[in-house]
Amino acid sequence: MTGADIVLEDVTVTFAGRAVPALDRVSVSVRAGEQLALVGPSGAGKSTLLRLLLGGVRPAGGRVRVGGLDPFATQQVRQLRQFTGYVRQRDDLVPGVSARTNILMGQSWSWRMPDWWAVARGRVPSRHAARLAELAEGHGITDILDERVENLSGGQRQRVALARALLGDPRLLLADETTSGLDPVNAARAVADLTSVEGATVMLSTHDVSLAGRFARVVALRAGRIAHDGAPPDARETELIYAHGS
Numbered sequence: 001m002t003g004a005d006i007v008l009e010d011v012t013v014t015f016a017g018r019a020v021p022a023l024d025r026v027s028v029s030v031r032a033g034e035q036l037a038l039v040g041p042s043g044a045g046k047s048t049l050l051r052l053l054l055g056g057v058r059p060a061g062g063r064v065r066v067g068g069l070d071p072f073a074t075q076q077v078r079q080l081r082q083f084t085g086y087v088r089q090r091d092d093l094v095p096g097v098s099a100r101t102n103i104l105m106g107q108s109w110s111w112r113m114p115d116w117w118a119v120a121r122g123r124v125p126s127r128h129a130a131r132l133a134e135l136a137e138g139h140g141i142t143d144i145l146d147e148r149v150e151n152l153s154g155g156q157r158q159r160v161a162l163a164r165a166l167l168g169d170p171r172l173l174l175a176d177e178t179t180s181g182l183d184p185v186n187a188a189r190a191v192a193d194l195t196s197v198e199g200a201t202v203m204l205s206t207h208d209v210s211l212a213g214r215f216a217r218v219v220a221l222r223a224g225r226i227a228h229d230g231a232p233p234d235a236r237e238t239e240l241i242y243a244h245g246s
């Protein structure tokens with residue numbers, strides 16, 4: 001499986017009612033299979049950039065391509081979402097159903113009738129059984145698979161969301177502050193898992209400078225602009241990226 005390449009050319013996003021663009025003429029190219037950390041102060045545009053890649057926000061200008069697909073073309077974005085694992089900053093687990101069903105539902109686009117029946121009966125479709133068991137074990141959630149997600153802690157919910165993103169062996173993994181609610185052991189495990197999907201392109205946004213330092217490439221945003229793109233910034237550069245004011 002090959003990862004998805006990403007091309008952003010001169011992309012500007014301006015939210016309604018905001019004088020300042022959330023992304024201001026941003027250009028970034030990511031090779032298929034490349035893994036990078038996205039850093040920058042709160043409000044710098046990290047979530048906006050990740051959401052943009054799946055057609056979640058519409059640019060006022062510029063060009064976006066992910067795996068050669070246009071996220072703003074209906075048919076293409078459907079295809080794009082099928083090969084992407086996305087762990088959002090605020091998880092979007094479906095209440096009222098179990099952790100297991102939530103994890104499986106990320107792959108429902110590929111199900112046929114017998115798979116739907118299996119899930120409706122609380123079972124795991126055979127095509128997902130081995131990988132689900134492996135992910136649940138790896139993330140310490142085997143014992144909570146039957147729990148309704150509203151009964152889980154924030155960290156447990158994050159691990160469920162992570163397992164859902166990883167279940168389909170995605171070509172692209174987008175993780176938005178995924179490790180912030182996790183204890184150090186589970187945070188390390190989450191990063192190890194996110195970066196070990198064979199061939200997948202990975203973009204992980206984080207406020208954790210030491211975590212970002214584990215990536216060969218770090219892209220920093222500041223007030224919607226690229227402030228750094230390359231090897232992890234040193235202490236002085238990091239200070240400038242996070243300095244108050246402009």
Ligand SMILES: Nc1ncnc2c1ncn2[C@@H]1O[C@H](COP(=O)(O)OP(=O)(O)OP(=O)(O)O)[C@@H](O)[C@H]1O
Nearest residue numbers: 015016018022040041042043044045046047048049
């Ligand atoms: N739906 C929206 N409507 C209006 N403004 C928005 C919307 N989403 C984001 N913004 C604004 O766009 C800017 C960038 O926000 P974004 O969430 O991308 O930042 P971030 O770098 O991910 O921040 P954090 O680290 O706090 O998650 C902020 O000024 C934010 O207030």
